[in-house]
Amino acid sequence: MAAREQWTGRLGFVLASVGAAVGLGNLWRFPTTAAAEGGGAFVLMYVVLCLAIGVPGVMAELALGRRTGQSPVGAFAALKPGTAWWVVGALGVFTGALILSYYSVIAGWVMAYTVQAARGTLLSGGAADLAAAFDALISHPWQPLVWHLVFMSVTALVVIGGIRDGIERCSKLLMPILLLLLLAVAVRVLTLPGAREGLVWFLRPDWGALSWRTVLQALGQVFFSASLGMGAMITYGSYLSRREDIPRSAVTIVGADAGIALLAGMAIIPGLFALGLPMESGPGLLFVVLPGVFMQMPAGAFFALLFFLMVVIAALTSSISLLEVTVSFVVDRLGIGRRTATLAAACVVALAGVPSALAAGALAGVRWLAMDVLSLADFLASNLFLPLGGLLTALFVAWVWGARPAAEELHLGAARFATAGLWTAAMRWAVPAAIAVVLAAGLIGGR
Ligand code: PHE
Numbered sequence: 001m002a003a004r005e006q007w008t009g010r011l012g013f014v015l016a017s018v019g020a021a022v023g024l025g026n027l028w029r030f031p032t033t034a035a036a037e038g039g040g041a042f043v044l045m046y047v048v049l050c051l052a053i054g055v056p057g058v059m060a061e062l063a064l065g066r067r068t069g070q071s072p073v074g075a076f077a078a079l080k081p082g083t084a085w086w087v088v089g090a091l092g093v094f095t096g097a098l099i100l101s102y103y104s105v106i107a108g109w110v111m112a113y114t115v116q117a118a119r120g121t122l123l124s125g126g127a128a129d130l131a132a133a134f135d136a137l138i139s140h141p142w143q144p145l146v147w148h149l150v151f152m153s154v155t156a157l158v159v160i161g162g163i164r165d166g167i168e169r170c171s172k173l174l175m176p177i178l179l180l181l182l183l184a185v186a187v188r189v190l191t192l193p194g195a196r197e198g199l200v201w202f203l204r205p206d207w208g209a210l211s212w213r214t215v216l217q218a219l220g221q222v223f224f225s226a227s228l229g230m231g232a233m234i235t236y237g238s239y240l241s242r243r244e245d246i247p248r249s250a251v252t253i254v255g256a257d258a259g260i261a262l263l264a265g266m267a268i269i270p271g272l273f274a275l276g277l278p279m280e281s282g283p284g285l286l287f288v289v290l291p292g293v294f295m296q297m298p299a300g301a302f303f304a305l306l307f308f309l310m311v312v313i314a315a316l317t318s319s320i321s322l323l324e325v326t327v328s329f330v331v332d333r334l335g336i337g338r339r340t341a342t343l344a345a346a347c348v349v350a351l352a353g354v355p356s357a358l359a360a361g362a363l364a365g366v367r368w369l370a371m372d373v374l375s376l377a378d379f380l381a382s383n384l385f386l387p388l389g390g391l392l393t394a395l396f397v398a399w400v401w402g403a404r405p406a407a408e409e410l411h412l413g414a415a416r417f418a419t420a421g422l423w424t425a426a427m428r429w430a431v432p433a434a435i436a437v438v439l440a441a442g443l444i445g446g447r
Pocket of ligand 1: 020021022024025026223225227228230318
Protein backbone atom coordinates (compact mmCIF):
# COMPACT_ATOMS: atom_id res chain seq x y z
CA MET A 1 0.00 0.00 0.00
CA ALA A 2 1.29 3.49 -0.78
CA ALA A 3 2.25 5.62 2.21
CA ARG A 4 -0.52 7.91 3.41
CA GLU A 5 -0.29 11.40 2.01
CA GLN A 6 0.71 14.14 4.48
CA TRP A 7 0.35 17.90 4.66
CA THR A 8 3.48 19.72 3.47
CA GLY A 9 3.85 21.33 6.89
CA ARG A 10 2.28 23.34 9.64
CA LEU A 11 1.14 26.25 7.49
CA GLY A 12 -0.62 24.05 4.95
CA PHE A 13 -2.29 21.97 7.66
CA VAL A 14 -3.45 24.96 9.69
CA LEU A 15 -4.77 26.85 6.67
CA ALA A 16 -6.64 23.79 5.42
CA SER A 17 -8.15 23.24 8.87
CA VAL A 18 -9.08 26.88 9.30
CA GLY A 19 -10.53 26.64 5.80
CA ALA A 20 -12.62 23.66 6.89
CA ALA A 21 -13.80 25.48 9.98
CA VAL A 22 -14.55 28.84 8.40
CA GLY A 23 -17.49 28.58 6.08
CA LEU A 24 -21.19 29.16 5.77
CA GLY A 25 -21.27 28.37 9.48
CA ASN A 26 -19.49 31.63 10.19
CA LEU A 27 -20.96 33.82 7.50
CA TRP A 28 -24.50 32.55 7.19
CA ARG A 29 -25.36 30.39 10.18
CA PHE A 30 -23.69 32.39 12.94
CA PRO A 31 -25.17 35.83 12.15
CA THR A 32 -28.63 34.45 11.41
CA THR A 33 -28.71 32.34 14.57
CA ALA A 34 -27.40 35.26 16.63
CA ALA A 35 -30.17 37.40 15.21
CA ALA A 36 -32.81 34.77 15.93
CA GLU A 37 -31.56 34.12 19.46
CA GLY A 38 -31.42 37.75 20.47
CA GLY A 39 -27.78 38.80 20.09
CA GLY A 40 -25.26 39.21 22.90
CA ALA A 41 -26.22 36.35 25.23
CA PHE A 42 -25.99 33.81 22.41
CA VAL A 43 -22.72 35.30 21.21
CA LEU A 44 -21.15 35.08 24.66
CA MET A 45 -22.40 31.52 25.16
CA TYR A 46 -20.86 30.62 21.80
CA VAL A 47 -17.48 32.04 22.78
CA VAL A 48 -17.51 30.25 26.15
CA LEU A 49 -18.40 26.93 24.53
CA CYS A 50 -15.70 27.41 21.85
CA LEU A 51 -13.12 27.55 24.63
CA ALA A 52 -14.62 24.88 26.87
CA ILE A 53 -15.61 22.33 24.24
CA GLY A 54 -14.29 23.47 20.87
CA VAL A 55 -10.58 23.59 21.73
CA PRO A 56 -10.35 20.32 23.69
CA GLY A 57 -12.62 18.64 21.14
CA VAL A 58 -10.46 19.62 18.16
CA MET A 59 -7.39 18.39 20.06
CA ALA A 60 -9.04 15.04 20.72
CA GLU A 61 -10.12 14.51 17.10
CA LEU A 62 -6.77 15.52 15.64
CA ALA A 63 -4.96 13.20 18.07
CA LEU A 64 -7.28 10.33 17.21
CA GLY A 65 -6.68 10.82 13.50
CA ARG A 66 -2.92 11.20 13.77
CA ARG A 67 -2.48 8.26 16.09
CA THR A 68 -4.35 5.84 13.85
CA GLY A 69 -3.59 7.41 10.45
CA GLN A 70 -7.15 6.55 9.44
CA SER A 71 -10.40 8.18 8.51
CA PRO A 72 -13.16 8.07 11.18
CA VAL A 73 -14.49 4.52 10.85
CA GLY A 74 -11.02 3.00 10.74
CA ALA A 75 -9.77 5.24 13.55
CA PHE A 76 -12.33 3.96 16.04
CA ALA A 77 -11.92 0.39 14.81
CA ALA A 78 -8.11 0.52 15.05
CA LEU A 79 -8.06 1.52 18.72
CA LYS A 80 -10.83 -0.85 19.81
CA PRO A 81 -11.03 -3.68 17.29
CA GLY A 82 -13.87 -6.14 17.48
CA THR A 83 -16.29 -3.71 19.13
CA ALA A 84 -19.09 -1.55 17.80
CA TRP A 85 -17.23 1.74 18.31
CA TRP A 86 -16.67 2.06 14.56
CA VAL A 87 -20.36 2.99 14.42
CA VAL A 88 -19.45 6.42 15.83
CA GLY A 89 -17.18 6.93 12.83
CA ALA A 90 -19.95 5.77 10.53
CA LEU A 91 -22.37 8.23 12.13
CA GLY A 92 -19.77 10.90 11.33
CA VAL A 93 -19.53 9.91 7.68
CA PHE A 94 -23.32 9.94 7.43
CA THR A 95 -23.58 13.34 9.15
CA GLY A 96 -20.88 14.80 6.92
CA ALA A 97 -22.70 13.67 3.79
CA LEU A 98 -25.99 15.01 5.16
CA ILE A 99 -24.45 18.41 5.95
CA LEU A 100 -22.77 18.64 2.56
CA SER A 101 -26.05 17.82 0.81
CA TYR A 102 -27.73 21.07 1.93
CA TYR A 103 -24.53 23.06 2.42
CA SER A 104 -23.96 22.82 -1.29
CA VAL A 105 -27.47 24.10 -1.99
CA ILE A 106 -26.90 27.25 0.07
CA ALA A 107 -23.46 27.69 -1.46
CA GLY A 108 -25.20 27.43 -4.83
CA TRP A 109 -27.50 30.35 -3.93
CA VAL A 110 -24.39 32.32 -3.00
CA MET A 111 -22.78 31.49 -6.34
CA ALA A 112 -25.88 32.72 -8.14
CA TYR A 113 -25.69 35.97 -6.15
CA THR A 114 -21.99 36.37 -6.93
CA VAL A 115 -22.62 36.04 -10.64
CA GLN A 116 -25.47 38.55 -10.44
CA ALA A 117 -23.27 40.95 -8.48
CA ALA A 118 -20.51 40.62 -11.06
CA ARG A 119 -22.92 41.34 -13.89
CA GLY A 120 -24.33 44.33 -12.01
CA THR A 121 -27.85 42.97 -11.87
CA LEU A 122 -27.97 42.14 -8.15
CA LEU A 123 -28.72 45.64 -6.91
CA SER A 124 -30.28 47.05 -10.06
CA GLY A 125 -33.89 46.85 -8.87
CA GLY A 126 -35.37 48.70 -5.90
CA ALA A 127 -34.89 47.64 -2.29
CA ALA A 128 -38.38 46.22 -2.29
CA ASP A 129 -37.47 43.85 -5.11
CA LEU A 130 -34.74 42.09 -3.15
CA ALA A 131 -37.03 39.79 -1.19
CA ALA A 132 -38.95 38.86 -4.31
CA ALA A 133 -35.72 38.21 -6.22
CA PHE A 134 -34.42 35.90 -3.47
CA ASP A 135 -37.72 34.03 -3.33
CA ALA A 136 -37.73 33.71 -7.09
CA LEU A 137 -34.23 32.22 -7.01
CA ILE A 138 -34.76 29.65 -4.28
CA SER A 139 -38.22 28.61 -5.41
CA HIS A 140 -37.27 28.41 -9.07
CA PRO A 141 -38.04 24.94 -10.46
CA TRP A 142 -34.48 24.15 -11.53
CA GLN A 143 -32.04 26.99 -10.88
CA PRO A 144 -31.12 26.02 -7.30
CA LEU A 145 -30.58 22.49 -8.54
CA VAL A 146 -28.19 23.59 -11.28
CA TRP A 147 -26.17 25.79 -8.90
CA HIS A 148 -26.05 22.95 -6.38
CA LEU A 149 -24.59 20.68 -9.05
CA VAL A 150 -22.08 23.32 -10.15
CA PHE A 151 -20.88 23.79 -6.59
CA MET A 152 -20.63 20.03 -5.98
CA SER A 153 -18.61 19.66 -9.17
CA VAL A 154 -16.11 22.33 -8.12
CA THR A 155 -15.81 20.69 -4.71
CA ALA A 156 -15.17 17.30 -6.29
CA LEU A 157 -12.52 18.74 -8.63
CA VAL A 158 -10.51 20.03 -5.67
CA VAL A 159 -10.86 16.80 -3.70
CA ILE A 160 -9.73 14.69 -6.66
CA GLY A 161 -6.45 16.64 -6.48
CA GLY A 162 -5.70 15.04 -3.14
CA ILE A 163 -4.34 16.45 0.11
CA ARG A 164 -1.37 18.50 -1.09
CA ASP A 165 -2.25 19.42 -4.64
CA GLY A 166 -5.96 19.77 -4.09
CA ILE A 167 -7.07 20.70 -0.59
CA GLU A 168 -3.91 22.32 0.72
CA ARG A 169 -3.17 24.33 -2.39
CA CYS A 170 -6.72 25.59 -2.64
CA SER A 171 -6.75 26.64 1.04
CA LYS A 172 -3.36 28.37 0.87
CA LEU A 173 -4.51 30.41 -2.08
CA LEU A 174 -8.00 31.26 -0.88
CA MET A 175 -7.84 31.78 2.88
CA PRO A 176 -5.75 34.98 2.81
CA ILE A 177 -8.06 36.41 0.14
CA LEU A 178 -11.06 35.56 2.31
CA LEU A 179 -9.65 37.41 5.30
CA LEU A 180 -8.83 40.51 3.25
CA LEU A 181 -12.28 40.61 1.69
CA LEU A 182 -14.02 40.19 5.04
CA LEU A 183 -11.92 42.92 6.64
CA ALA A 184 -12.72 45.28 3.79
CA VAL A 185 -16.45 44.70 4.15
CA ALA A 186 -16.37 44.91 7.97
CA VAL A 187 -14.49 48.22 7.97
CA ARG A 188 -16.89 49.61 5.39
CA VAL A 189 -20.00 48.62 7.35
CA LEU A 190 -18.69 49.57 10.79
CA THR A 191 -17.88 53.08 9.60
CA LEU A 192 -21.44 53.71 8.45
CA PRO A 193 -23.11 56.31 10.66
CA GLY A 194 -25.33 54.57 13.22
CA ALA A 195 -23.51 51.24 13.07
CA ARG A 196 -22.52 51.48 16.72
CA GLU A 197 -25.96 50.67 18.04
CA GLY A 198 -25.93 47.39 16.13
CA LEU A 199 -22.52 46.52 17.46
CA VAL A 200 -23.81 46.99 21.00
CA TRP A 201 -26.86 44.80 20.30
CA PHE A 202 -24.59 42.13 18.89
CA LEU A 203 -22.14 42.12 21.77
CA ARG A 204 -24.05 43.08 24.92
CA PRO A 205 -25.62 40.03 26.59
CA ASP A 206 -29.27 40.23 27.53
CA TRP A 207 -29.49 37.41 30.06
CA GLY A 208 -33.28 37.50 30.04
CA ALA A 209 -33.12 36.12 26.50
CA LEU A 210 -31.07 33.08 27.49
CA SER A 211 -32.92 29.76 27.43
CA TRP A 212 -31.78 26.15 27.17
CA ARG A 213 -32.70 26.34 23.56
CA THR A 214 -30.30 29.24 23.08
CA VAL A 215 -27.55 27.27 24.78
CA LEU A 216 -28.26 24.25 22.56
CA GLN A 217 -28.15 26.52 19.51
CA ALA A 218 -24.79 27.86 20.69
CA LEU A 219 -23.48 24.34 21.25
CA GLY A 220 -24.70 23.20 17.84
CA GLN A 221 -23.04 26.27 16.36
CA VAL A 222 -19.70 25.44 18.03
CA PHE A 223 -19.78 21.90 16.61
CA PHE A 224 -20.87 23.00 13.18
CA SER A 225 -18.42 25.86 12.97
CA ALA A 226 -15.37 24.04 14.34
CA SER A 227 -16.22 21.05 12.07
CA LEU A 228 -16.45 18.86 15.16
CA GLY A 229 -18.44 15.75 15.93
CA MET A 230 -18.40 14.15 12.48
CA GLY A 231 -14.82 13.15 11.89
CA ALA A 232 -13.55 16.00 9.71
CA MET A 233 -10.81 16.78 12.20
CA ILE A 234 -10.05 13.07 12.63
CA THR A 235 -9.59 12.86 8.87
CA TYR A 236 -7.42 15.98 8.66
CA GLY A 237 -5.42 14.74 11.66
CA SER A 238 -4.75 11.48 9.85
CA TYR A 239 -2.64 13.38 7.31
CA LEU A 240 -0.64 15.10 10.05
CA SER A 241 3.00 14.46 10.89
CA ARG A 242 4.08 13.53 14.42
CA ARG A 243 6.25 16.63 14.44
CA GLU A 244 3.30 19.03 14.49
CA ASP A 245 2.10 20.63 17.71
CA ILE A 246 -1.58 19.67 18.02
CA PRO A 247 -2.53 21.71 21.11
CA ARG A 248 -1.16 24.90 19.58
CA SER A 249 -2.82 24.18 16.24
CA ALA A 250 -6.17 23.54 17.93
CA VAL A 251 -6.04 26.92 19.65
CA THR A 252 -5.18 28.59 16.34
CA ILE A 253 -7.94 26.81 14.44
CA VAL A 254 -10.73 27.44 16.96
CA GLY A 255 -9.48 30.99 17.63
CA ALA A 256 -9.46 31.87 13.93
CA ASP A 257 -12.86 30.26 13.48
CA ALA A 258 -14.49 32.16 16.34
CA GLY A 259 -12.68 35.37 15.39
CA ILE A 260 -13.98 35.21 11.83
CA ALA A 261 -17.51 34.42 13.04
CA LEU A 262 -17.45 37.49 15.28
CA LEU A 263 -16.03 39.60 12.47
CA ALA A 264 -18.77 38.37 10.15
CA GLY A 265 -21.40 39.30 12.71
CA MET A 266 -19.86 42.75 12.97
CA ALA A 267 -19.79 43.09 9.20
CA ILE A 268 -23.45 42.22 8.86
CA ILE A 269 -25.61 43.16 11.85
CA PRO A 270 -24.51 46.77 12.44
CA GLY A 271 -25.33 47.52 8.82
CA LEU A 272 -28.98 46.77 9.49
CA PHE A 273 -29.06 49.13 12.43
CA ALA A 274 -27.28 51.85 10.48
CA LEU A 275 -29.88 51.74 7.75
CA GLY A 276 -32.88 51.08 9.97
CA LEU A 277 -33.58 47.75 8.28
CA PRO A 278 -35.52 45.02 10.08
CA MET A 279 -33.69 42.32 12.00
CA GLU A 280 -34.54 39.31 9.95
CA SER A 281 -33.56 35.94 11.35
CA GLY A 282 -33.94 33.54 8.43
CA PRO A 283 -31.73 33.14 5.39
CA GLY A 284 -33.15 36.47 4.32
CA LEU A 285 -30.60 38.17 6.55
CA LEU A 286 -27.79 37.33 4.18
CA PHE A 287 -29.71 37.31 0.93
CA VAL A 288 -32.26 40.08 1.30
CA VAL A 289 -31.37 42.47 4.09
CA LEU A 290 -27.63 42.57 3.50
CA PRO A 291 -27.93 43.40 -0.20
CA GLY A 292 -30.24 46.19 0.98
CA VAL A 293 -27.36 47.51 3.05
CA PHE A 294 -25.01 47.38 0.08
CA MET A 295 -27.61 49.09 -2.08
CA GLN A 296 -27.64 52.12 0.15
CA MET A 297 -23.95 52.63 0.67
CA PRO A 298 -21.37 54.28 -1.58
CA ALA A 299 -19.59 51.75 -3.84
CA GLY A 300 -22.09 49.21 -2.53
CA ALA A 301 -22.19 47.14 -5.71
CA PHE A 302 -18.47 46.62 -5.49
CA PHE A 303 -18.63 45.58 -1.84
CA ALA A 304 -21.54 43.27 -2.56
CA LEU A 305 -19.42 41.48 -5.13
CA LEU A 306 -16.51 41.22 -2.67
CA PHE A 307 -18.80 39.91 0.02
CA PHE A 308 -20.52 37.17 -1.94
CA LEU A 309 -17.28 36.10 -3.59
CA MET A 310 -15.83 35.73 -0.11
CA VAL A 311 -18.75 33.59 1.00
CA VAL A 312 -18.27 31.26 -1.99
CA ILE A 313 -14.58 30.90 -1.10
CA ALA A 314 -15.37 30.16 2.54
CA ALA A 315 -17.99 27.60 1.56
CA LEU A 316 -15.64 25.84 -0.85
CA THR A 317 -12.80 25.31 1.62
CA SER A 318 -15.38 23.79 4.01
CA SER A 319 -17.22 21.66 1.49
CA ILE A 320 -13.97 20.04 0.40
CA SER A 321 -13.39 18.95 4.00
CA LEU A 322 -16.91 17.56 4.20
CA LEU A 323 -16.45 15.58 1.01
CA GLU A 324 -12.97 14.46 2.05
CA VAL A 325 -14.45 12.63 5.05
CA THR A 326 -16.57 10.41 2.83
CA VAL A 327 -13.84 10.04 0.22
CA SER A 328 -11.16 9.02 2.71
CA PHE A 329 -13.61 6.55 4.22
CA VAL A 330 -14.25 4.97 0.83
CA VAL A 331 -10.54 4.97 -0.10
CA ASP A 332 -9.42 3.52 3.25
CA ARG A 333 -12.12 0.95 3.80
CA LEU A 334 -13.06 -0.14 0.31
CA GLY A 335 -9.66 0.28 -1.30
CA ILE A 336 -11.07 2.27 -4.23
CA GLY A 337 -8.88 4.91 -5.93
CA ARG A 338 -9.31 8.57 -4.98
CA ARG A 339 -10.71 9.69 -8.32
CA THR A 340 -13.43 7.04 -8.50
CA ALA A 341 -14.19 7.41 -4.80
CA THR A 342 -14.59 11.18 -5.16
CA LEU A 343 -16.85 10.95 -8.17
CA ALA A 344 -19.02 8.32 -6.50
CA ALA A 345 -19.25 10.21 -3.21
CA ALA A 346 -20.01 13.49 -4.97
CA CYS A 347 -22.80 11.87 -6.98
CA VAL A 348 -24.41 10.34 -3.90
CA VAL A 349 -24.25 13.63 -1.99
CA ALA A 350 -25.49 15.62 -4.98
CA LEU A 351 -28.52 13.32 -5.18
CA ALA A 352 -29.11 13.56 -1.45
CA GLY A 353 -29.16 17.35 -1.82
CA VAL A 354 -31.97 17.36 -4.37
CA PRO A 355 -34.76 17.62 -1.75
CA SER A 356 -32.97 20.57 -0.13
CA ALA A 357 -32.52 22.22 -3.51
CA LEU A 358 -36.26 21.94 -4.02
CA ALA A 359 -37.15 22.84 -0.43
CA ALA A 360 -38.52 26.26 -1.32
CA GLY A 361 -39.81 25.16 -4.71
CA ALA A 362 -41.52 21.89 -5.53
CA LEU A 363 -41.25 20.69 -1.92
CA ALA A 364 -42.32 23.94 -0.26
CA GLY A 365 -45.36 22.22 1.17
CA VAL A 366 -43.30 19.58 2.98
CA ARG A 367 -42.77 20.87 6.51
CA TRP A 368 -42.10 19.32 9.85
CA LEU A 369 -41.82 21.15 13.20
CA ALA A 370 -42.41 24.34 11.22
CA MET A 371 -39.26 23.73 9.16
CA ASP A 372 -38.82 23.05 5.46
CA VAL A 373 -36.66 20.14 4.29
CA LEU A 374 -33.44 22.15 4.23
CA SER A 375 -33.88 23.76 7.66
CA LEU A 376 -34.87 20.42 9.11
CA ALA A 377 -31.74 18.73 7.74
CA ASP A 378 -29.65 21.53 9.24
CA PHE A 379 -31.45 21.35 12.57
CA LEU A 380 -31.04 17.59 12.87
CA ALA A 381 -27.42 17.56 11.71
CA SER A 382 -26.19 20.47 13.83
CA ASN A 383 -28.25 20.20 16.96
CA LEU A 384 -28.58 16.44 17.19
CA PHE A 385 -26.07 14.39 15.19
CA LEU A 386 -23.02 16.61 15.71
CA PRO A 387 -23.36 16.95 19.50
CA LEU A 388 -24.16 13.24 19.72
CA GLY A 389 -21.10 12.35 17.63
CA GLY A 390 -19.02 14.75 19.73
CA LEU A 391 -20.27 13.23 22.97
CA LEU A 392 -19.47 9.69 21.85
CA THR A 393 -16.06 10.76 20.51
CA ALA A 394 -15.20 12.45 23.81
CA LEU A 395 -16.25 9.35 25.76
CA PHE A 396 -14.24 7.15 23.42
CA VAL A 397 -11.08 9.23 23.67
CA ALA A 398 -11.28 9.72 27.44
CA TRP A 399 -12.40 6.26 28.55
CA VAL A 400 -11.81 3.70 25.81
CA TRP A 401 -8.60 4.88 24.19
CA GLY A 402 -7.78 6.51 27.53
CA ALA A 403 -7.16 10.15 28.36
CA ARG A 404 -3.56 9.38 29.31
CA PRO A 405 -2.42 7.67 26.09
CA ALA A 406 -4.31 10.36 24.20
CA ALA A 407 -2.44 13.06 26.12
CA GLU A 408 0.81 11.30 25.22
CA GLU A 409 -0.11 11.58 21.56
CA LEU A 410 -0.72 15.28 22.13
CA HIS A 411 2.74 15.61 23.67
CA LEU A 412 4.42 14.50 20.43
CA GLY A 413 5.50 17.59 18.58
CA ALA A 414 4.34 19.86 21.40
CA ALA A 415 7.41 21.14 23.20
CA ARG A 416 5.32 22.22 26.13
CA PHE A 417 1.83 20.94 26.71
CA ALA A 418 1.31 22.71 29.98
CA THR A 419 -2.42 22.15 30.14
CA ALA A 420 -2.31 18.34 29.80
CA GLY A 421 -3.92 17.88 33.24
CA LEU A 422 -6.66 20.33 32.40
CA TRP A 423 -7.30 18.67 29.06
CA THR A 424 -7.49 15.21 30.62
CA ALA A 425 -10.01 16.38 33.21
CA ALA A 426 -12.03 18.24 30.61
CA MET A 427 -12.20 15.23 28.30
CA ARG A 428 -13.17 12.83 31.06
CA TRP A 429 -15.82 14.88 32.78
CA ALA A 430 -16.57 18.43 31.77
CA VAL A 431 -16.91 18.01 28.01
CA PRO A 432 -19.17 14.92 28.01
CA ALA A 433 -21.26 16.23 30.91
CA ALA A 434 -21.74 19.63 29.30
CA ILE A 435 -22.72 18.15 25.94
CA ALA A 436 -25.11 15.66 27.55
CA VAL A 437 -26.85 18.28 29.67
CA VAL A 438 -27.23 20.82 26.88
CA LEU A 439 -28.39 18.18 24.42
CA ALA A 440 -30.99 16.77 26.79
CA ALA A 441 -32.25 20.07 28.15
CA GLY A 442 -32.29 21.74 24.73
CA LEU A 443 -34.19 18.91 23.07
CA ILE A 444 -36.68 18.35 25.87
CA GLY A 445 -37.20 22.10 26.15
CA GLY A 446 -38.15 21.92 22.49
CA ARG A 447 -37.89 24.73 20.04
N1 PHE B 1 -17.33 24.31 9.67
C1 PHE B 1 -18.00 24.52 8.45
C2 PHE B 1 -18.66 25.88 8.47
O1 PHE B 1 -18.63 26.57 9.44
C3 PHE B 1 -19.00 23.46 8.15
C4 PHE B 1 -18.48 22.10 8.38
C5 PHE B 1 -19.09 21.29 9.31
C6 PHE B 1 -17.37 21.65 7.70
C7 PHE B 1 -18.61 20.05 9.59
C8 PHE B 1 -16.87 20.39 7.97
C9 PHE B 1 -17.48 19.60 8.91
O2 PHE B 1 -19.24 26.28 7.51
